[in-house]
Amino acid sequence: MPTTKTPGEKTLREGSAQKRAAILAAARELFLAEGFDRSSVDAVAARAKVSKRTVYDYFGDKRTLLQAVVDGVGQSLITTVRRTLDDTLTALPGAAGLEDALITFSMRIATDMLGSAEYATLQRLVRAESGHLPHRGYNSMADTPDEALAERFAALAEAGLLHVPDPRLAADQFIALAFGVPLDRLGSANAVEDPRVRPLVTEGVRTFLRAYRTT
The missing domain is CATH 1.10.357.10 (Tetracycline Repressor, domain 2)
Incomplete structure (x- = not known):
């Protein structure tokens, strides 16, 4: 399965395009509504209907997820x-x-x-x-x-x-x-x-x- 690396060299999964899109959409909604600090990875995972582990596997950490939302x-x-x-x-x-x-x-x-x-x-x-x-x-x-x-x-x-x-x-x-x-x-x-x-x-x-x- 294709992988990428975060700036800290953690290997990330490319994974399912559908799951990535769902995570990004959920994170975007939460960051806009609640702000970065008040939006937890648990909340992103729940809204995207994926596991917390999947969010970390795909994006590494919450800062990288924010950057991915902004880049998108x-x-x-x-x-x-x-x-x-x-x-x-x-x-x-x-x-x-x-x-x-x-x-x-x-x-x-x-x-x-x-x-x-x-x-x-x-x-x-x-x-x-x-x-x-x-x-x-x-x-x-x-x-x-x-x-x-x-x-x-x-x-x-x-x-x-x-x-x-x-x-x-x-x-x-x-x-x-x-x-x-x-x-x-x-x-x-x-x-x-x-x-x-x-x-x-x-x-x-x-x-x-x-x-x-x-x-």
């Missing part, structure tokens, strides 16, 4: 980003449609991702349980969304629509312009909850294009 939510959000990129920026729009395509992408992120229950869950867990995660400011999404956007900008540059000598830098600047300004000014870039996000996102996209558009 992060992966779900990365999937949303990639799907949104595929839906909005894969079929190259041409120079005339580039602004609309980038605004559509940005607003989809501001609604489908930043306005989602998954994102709210990630924010709550990271804020509330930062002391139990591997390090302060732990980010389960890491650089993956930025790199995915950089790849798409490189494709737009190949098509002659953008001039991006450094696609990753362009991605970082796009994110800062489209989402950083709403975050700084409003405290959120969630377009579902705040209609003031859209005009700020739109102007961020236009500022980016003034710097990077080729035509």
Whole structure:
């Protein structure tokens, strides 16, 4: 049976995907409702309908289980980003449609991702349980969304629509312009909850294009 190791080199079972999913779902519900410290492994096992030994065999300890929950939510959000990129920026729009395509992408992120229950869950867990995660400011999404956007900008540059000598830098600047300004000014870039996000996102996209558009 496949195994993995925790940072302390304890061998863990991969085990049944169904049981792993049940444990993660139970842990997520309890960590959100009760907090990490008040959620016992016994309670997680009972809610997941598995033995306590199974929880330990699969995850090693409660901290590793918390990290697995946070990482799982992060992966779900990365999937949303990639799907949104595929839906909005894969079929190259041409120079005339580039602004609309980038605004559509940005607003989809501001609604489908930043306005989602998954994102709210990630924010709550990271804020509330930062002391139990591997390090302060732990980010389960890491650089993956930025790199995915950089790849798409490189494709737009190949098509002659953008001039991006450094696609990753362009991605970082796009994110800062489209989402950083709403975050700084409003405290959120969630377009579902705040209609003031859209005009700020739109102007961020236009500022980016003034710097990077080729035509």
